[in-house]
Amino acid sequence: MQTFKLGGVHPPENKLSAEEVVETLALPKQVIVPLGQHLGAPATAVVNRGDEVKVGQLIAKSSGFISANIHSPVSGKVFKIDDVYDASGFRKPSIIINVAGDEWLESIDRSEDICADIKLNQKEIVDKLNEMGIVGLGGAAFPSYVKLMVPDGKKVDYLLINGVECEPYLTSDHRLMMEKGEEMLIGATILMKGLNTNKAMIGIENNKPDAIEHLTRLATKYKGISVHSLKVKYPQGGEKQLIKALTGREVPSGKLPLEVGCVVNNVGTAFAVYEAVQKNKPLFERVVTITGKSIKKPSNFLVRIGTPIKELIEAANGIPENTGKIISGGPMMGKAVLNDDIPVVKGTSGILLMPDTEAKRREINTCIRCSKCVSVCPMGLEPFLLSKASMLAKFDIVEKELVMDCIECGSCSYTCPSNIPLLDYIRLGKNKVGQIIRNRNQK
Amino acid sequence: MSLLSISASPHVHGDNSVKKIMWGVIYAMVPAMLVSIYYFGLDAVRVTLIAVAASIFFEWLFQKYLIKGADTYMDGSAVITGVLLAFNLPSNLPWWIIVIGALVAIGMGKMSFGGIGKNIFNPALVGRVFLLISFPVQMTSWPKASPIINGITDAITGPTPLGIVKEGLDAGMTVEQVMAQVPSFMQQFVGGIGGSLGEVSALALLLGGFYMLWKKIITWEIPVSILLTVVIFSGIFWLIDPTQYVNPMFHLLTGGMMLGAVFMATDMVSSPMSRNGQLVYGVGIGLLTIIIRMWGAYPEGMSFAILLMNAATPLLNITFKPKRFGRN
Numbered sequence: 001m002q003t004f005k006l007g008g009v010h011p012p013e014n015k016l017s018a019e020e021v022v023e024t025l026a027l028p029k030q031v032i033v034p035l036g037q038h039l040g041a042p043a044t045a046v047v048n049r050g051d052e053v054k055v056g057q058l059i060a061k062s063s064g065f066i067s068a069n070i071h072s073p074v075s076g077k078v079f080k081i082d083d084v085y086d087a088s089g090f091r092k093p094s095i096i097i098n099v100a101g102d103e104w105l106e107s108i109d110r111s112e113d114i115c116a117d118i119k120l121n122q123k124e125i126v127d128k129l130n131e132m133g134i135v136g137l138g139g140a141a142f143p144s145y146v147k148l149m150v151p152d153g154k155k156v157d158y159l160l161i162n163g164v165e166c167e168p169y170l171t172s173d174h175r176l177m178m179e180k181g182e183e184m185l186i187g188a189t190i191l192m193k194g195l196n197t198n199k200a201m202i203g204i205e206n207n208k209p210d211a212i213e214h215l216t217r218l219a220t221k222y223k224g225i226s227v228h229s230l231k232v233k234y235p236q237g238g239e240k241q242l243i244k245a246l247t248g249r250e251v252p253s254g255k256l257p258l259e260v261g262c263v264v265n266n267v268g269t270a271f272a273v274y275e276a277v278q279k280n281k282p283l284f285e286r287v288v289t290i291t292g293k294s295i296k297k298p299s300n301f302l303v304r305i306g307t308p309i310k311e312l313i314e315a316a317n318g319i320p321e322n323t324g325k326i327i328s329g330g331p332m333m334g335k336a337v338l339n340d341d342i343p344v345v346k347g348t349s350g351i352l353l354m355p356d357t358e359a360k361r362r363e364i365n366t367c368i369r370c371s372k373c374v375s376v377c378p379m380g381l382e383p384f385l386l387s388k389a390s391m392l393a394k395f396d397i398v399e400k401e402l403v404m405d406c407i408e409c410g411s412c413s414y415t416c417p418s419n420i421p422l423l424d425y426i427r428l429g430k431n432k433v434g435q436i437i438r439n440r441n442q443k
Numbered sequence: 444m445s446l447l448s449i450s451a452s453p454h455v456h457g458d459n460s461v462k463k464i465m466w467g468v469i470y471a472m473v474p475a476m477l478v479s480i481y482y483f484g485l486d487a488v489r490v491t492l493i494a495v496a497a498s499i500f501f502e503w504l505f506q507k508y509l510i511k512g513a514d515t516y517m518d519g520s521a522v523i524t525g526v527l528l529a530f531n532l533p534s535n536l537p538w539w540i541i542v543i544g545a546l547v548a549i550g551m552g553k554m555s556f557g558g559i560g561k562n563i564f565n566p567a568l569v570g571r572v573f574l575l576i577s578f579p580v581q582m583t584s585w586p587k588a589s590p591i592i593n594g595i596t597d598a599i600t601g602p603t604p605l606g607i608v609k610e611g612l613d614a615g616m617t618v619e620q621v622m623a624q625v626p627s628f629m630q631q632f633v634g635g636i637g638g639s640l641g642e643v644s645a646l647a648l649l650l651g652g653f654y655m656l657w658k659k660i661i662t663w664e665i666p667v668s669i670l671l672t673v674v675i676f677s678g679i680f681w682l683i684d685p686t687q688y689v690n691p692m693f694h695l696l697t698g699g700m701m702l703g704a705v706f707m708a709t710d711m712v713s714s715p716m717s718r719n720g721q722l723v724y725g726v727g728i729g730l731l732t733i734i735i736r737m738w739g740a741y742p743e744g745m746s747f748a749i750l751l752m753n754a755a756t757p758l759l760n761i762t763f764k765p766k767r768f769g770r771n
Contacts, residue, residue, distance in 0.1 A: 006768055011455055089449070168455065240768065253769040325448045331455040336448065358455070359448040365461050366560040368520075371716040372459065375662070380767040382716065402767065410453030417459035418560075424451050 001206065003231035004244040007378040009411045010233060011332065013207055017171045017291050017298035022179055024302045025315055027099055031074050031306030033059065034086050034094040037345035038141040040066030045095055051078045056105040056282050059095055062130065068143045068346075069133035071282035073304035076100040087328040087335045087342050094343070097306070109279040116186055118193060120277060125194040132276035133283050133346075137268030138162055138237065139329060141347035144273065147263050148194040157261035159192050159200040160246055161270055163215075164230060164237040166205060167330025170350040172287040173267045175300045177204070177211040180271050185215070185222045187274035188265075195263055198224045201246050202267070205232045234332060235409040239264045241378055253405050268349075288312060288344055292353030294320035303344050309351050310340035324356025332410050365418035373412035373422055379405045383412035387422040390429030395436060398429040404437075406430055461559075464711075465519025467660045471651035472526050472706065478647040479640040483534035483586065487640050493538050495525030497545035505554035512558065520559050524548050527567035530641025530702055531746070532574070533585045540578055544570040564753045565710045568746045575746075585637045602742075603638040604631065605698045608689055609742035617686045622693075631696035638698065645701040652705035661709040664721040669704040670695060672729025680737070694733060703728070703745035713753040720756075720763035727752045 036042030043060035053059060053072040060070040076099045083091035104110060120128060130145040150156055161184075165173040177184060188200050202219070204212045206229045216227045230236055230245055240251045242264060249260040257264055265273075268286065275281040284305050291298040296317035303312065309326070313319050319340070327334040328348055344351075373383035381402055389397040403426060412422040479487040502521035506512060515521070528548050532541060548570025556562045575582045585603060602610070604625040611621035626636050634644030641648070655661045673694050680688040694700065699707070708714060708728050715724050728748045735744025 006766065009457065011457065244768075250769050250771070253767070255769075323447070325450075325454065327454055329452075332453045334452055334454065336450055336452075336454065338449065339447070352454075354454060356448075361450060362456060366558070368461055368464070368560045368711050369716065370464065370711040374716050374765055375718075377765070378768065380765045380770075382765060384716070402770075405768065405770075408452075414453050414455065415457050415459055417461050417464055419456065419460075421451075423453065427451065 001231040002228060002245050003233050004236060004241040004378065006380050007376045007411060008233040008235065008241075009376050009414055011168050011414060013232070014168045014293070015171050015174070015207070016169065016293075016295075017289050017300055018174055018208075020171070020175070020299045022175050022287055022300045022302055025304075025307065025311065027074060027102060027304065028307045028311045029099055030079065030308075031097050031099065031304060032084050032094050032308065032343040033070060033073065033097065033306040034084070034092045034343065034345055035060050035070065036092050037070070037086075037305075037347065038068040038135040038143055040064060040068070040143060042093065043067060043070045045081055045093075047078050047095065049078055049080050052076070053078060053097060054103050054105050056108050056284060058282075062133075062143075066143055066146055068135050069131060069282070071133055071284045072097060073284035073306050074099045075103040085338055085342060086345065087337050087348070089335075089338055108281045114182055114186070115278040118186075118190055118277070122194055122196060125190060125277060128277050129194075129273060132281070134269065134272050134276050135283065135346050136266055137272060137286060137346065137349070138266035139333065139347050139349060141345070144265065144269055147265065148191070150195060150258065154258050155261060156195040156197040156258070156263055157199065158247060158263075159188065159195055159197055160242060160262055160264045161188050161200060161202040161267055162237055162242055162264055163202050163204040163208075163211065163267040164242060165208070166232070166234045166237040167332055167334070167349075169291045169352050170289050170330045171291070172289045172300055172349050174208050174211055176271055176287055177208070177215055177267055181215050181218045183274045184267055184270045185218055185225060186278065187270035187272070188225055189222055190273050190277050191263075191265055191270060192224065200225045202227045203230050203236070203242055203246050204228070205230050205236060207232045234411065235378055235407065238378065238407050238409060240407070253402070283346060286344075286346065286348070288348055289350035290316045291350060292320070292323075292355070294322055294355050295353055296320070305346060306343045308341050308343055309337070312344070312351055313340060313353070320353060320355070322355045322357070323353045324359025325354040327352040327354065332414065333408065361421065362419040364420055367418055367420060370417060372415045372417065376411040376415045378409060378411065379407060381406060383422045383426060386429055387420065387425035390425040390432070395429060395432050399433045399436065403430045403433050461518055464660055465523060467655065467658045468523050468706075469519060469526065471654045471660070472523075472530075474647040474650045475530065475641050475644065475702075476526065478634050478644040479530075479534070482634065482643050483640065486534035486586070489538075490532055490534055490536060490541060490640060491526060491529040493541045494529035494532070494545055495522055497542045498522070498525035498528065498549050501546055501549040502554070505550060506558060509554060510558050515559050518559065521549065524553065524566045524570075527641070527706060528570045530706070531567065531571040531639050531699065533582065533639055535584075535586050536581055540574060540581060543577075544574045547573040560712055562712055563756070564750055565707055565713050568707060568750055572746050572750065585639065603642070603698060604636055604693070605736065605742040608693070609736075612687070618689050619686070622689065625693075628692050628696060631693075636697060641702045641706075642699055645696045648701040648705050652701075655705075655709070662718075662721070664718055665709050665714060665725045666704040668722045668725025669708060669729045670700075672726045673700065673733055676730055676733050677737075688737070694736065698743045699745040700732070703732075703749055707745070708749050708752070713756060715756050715759040715763065717760070717763050717765040719765075720759040723763060724752050724756065724759055727755065
């Protein structure tokens with residue numbers, strides 16, 4: 001069974017909503033669309049207060065090379081442009097739209113017909129993805145068109161499609177593979193064309209045998225695409241770990257996957273690419289899992305970007321009495337949010353409600369030097385050392401011990417028998433070292 | 444809805460805990476404990492109970508009046524030190540020597556460094572070596588191991604197989620003559636050789652070792668590298684001159700070899716963190732043990748070897764880093 005070699009953990013999977021067919025969530029009364037919901041520079045608003053907008057209309061323009069267009073997820077009137085709390089816990093400029101009706105731009109093909117014929121050429125594909133505001137839907141929300149711009153002298157051997165979904169609880173990618181497999185494979189073919197490669201591998205962990213079987217069957221029709229079953233291990237969905245698991249190649253420290261001839265895209269992204277290129281549909285809705293042990297109806301919803309998460313919670317039969325934490329994303333890398341007014345953004349893969357019994361951290365004990373953190377680190381670092389050095393503000397040591405290689409997967413904190421919040425300190429160290437490096441480079 | 448908690452990821456925690464690890468080690472020691480009771484009867488119970496009770500008491504005492512931190516006496520680590528200390532003692536040792544051993548093990552070996560997780564040396568071994576040097580007579584007259592069902596045989600004391608071999612070889616006897624006086628390999632493996640409580644059965648110790656491997660409390664690197672080194676290093680000399688050097692099997696099955704390799708050297712706190720570091724540490728223990736056994740003044744060298752390599756652990760941690768991802 002294929003998997004990555006170094007480290008990793010296996011948290012309880014808790015895929016409560018794995019069998020729940022994706023339902024379309026009713027439109028909210030108001031949406032909050034943050035301008036910075038992708039990696040890179042926030043977009044610039046091109047609408048003003050009081051403007052009427054349609055579904056799919058450009059409302060904020062990409063403001064740089066690494067940035068993305070944002071389109072209106074609803075039709076209605078721009079209520080205001082204001083700073084609003086998002087999942088990061090900071091107030092970010094956002095466009096707030098009051099919903100009226102559901103009027104789509106006519107350029108969007110709303111039919112369910114599957115179009116397999118790819119008419120656009122390579123350059124047109126890149127431009128289309130840029131225009132339609134497609135970003136990575138796995139979590140980091142990196143603008144997708146940038147990944148297709150392969151520099152001269154570099155060659156892409158493999159397009160890797162990430163269907164791992166190694167985060168516990170989350171099932172949105174799983175459902176998408178089951179219900180939109182065909183479209184996703186066409187999306188992958190489009191990406192292959194964009195990257196000028198004829199090989200694509202889809203990696204899926206073997207806790208989703210139905211998806212593996214389904215896609216393997218569908219993929220026989222698509223040239224160059226193979227489906228691979230991977231042993232369940234977190235953080236296999238990490239870009240570097242997935243490349244290692246599927247190709248055996250190791251991305252050198254500080255380098256991009258392109259260095260080893262690979263480009264990785266999430267299954268959700270592949271589907272969004274299909275819709276953008278074949279259906280002319282901008283990225284303004286996505287599948288979001290709403291889940292948790294106390295939730296009455298764990299579900300998967302097709303949600304418009306900007307929908308407050310309380311709408312999702314309501315649709316899953318309301319907030320449980322014992323909720324102690326609301327997490328945007330999965331339990332390993334997701335962000336605990338301030339309240340249930342936070343909007344769904346392009347990178348939101350799930351909303352997880354944790355009971356108060358699990359929300360609090362456990363009491364911290366002394367490090368017993370068991371070296372479990374070292375053995376689970378997928379990057380081969382020494383979390384005990386990095387966190388201690390950060391704690392003592394010895395940032396020269398933190399840098400020398402390669403803190404910048406840390407992918408913040410949380411395996412160390414997860415596994416520590418003394419409940420030491422290793423990753424908290426490592427993040428602090430990584431932040432400081434990042435600053436130090438930037439200052440040094442400026443001089 | 445109650446008040447929401449905000450914290451950084453990860454938001455879930457595995458089921459590891461210090462208590463779970465410590466009690467896992469204690470369960471792993473049960474087979475060896477039972478064998479010691481089978482061979483030494485109530486004396487084994489007496490030594491173990493005194494060692495454990497004294498260790499817990501000193502842990503509590505030093506924590507309360509010296510370190511003044513949160514109570515640690517019931518986290519299981521003091522129990523482990525107590526049992527391991529008992530495993531290293533003859534069954535007829537007077538109670539007050541055992542208490543001194545526990546005082547040195549916990550007080551000097553552990554609490555003086557700041558308590559659990561901070562000690563450089565394996566506490567139980569610090570206690571044992573202190574007693575060996577301070578009370579050489581009491582510490583080296585072992586009652587012969589014979590099943591309690593055969594009646595009371597405690598009165599007979601004698602040296603361990605290692606002692607017999609050492610004395611015999613030093614006196615100019617050949618290996619053949621010496622080996623005629625010690626139990627067979629089978630006996631050494633299953634149990635019934637003379638020695639400290641925890642040394643009588645290699646099999647029982649190995650059972651505990653496999654339990655800890657299964658529960659992922661220890662990893663294979665340290666025990667395997669120690670045992671392999673011992674076999675290879677002593678094997679080379681045996682192949683060169685079998686009349687002067689004993690069979691490597693003998694080294695493997697006697698004395699504290701299994702006890703040290705499975706329970707002592709694998710102590711998390713005092714062993715290296717990276718896999719390569721652990722392998723070097725194991726090789727070092729194996730080499731030093733055989734060197735002491737063959738050419739040293741003491742018949743047994745396991746405890747000294749482990750303590751010496753404990754001292755080298757910080758250096759090994761600096762020298763041997765884990766295999767990094769993407770930096771080859």
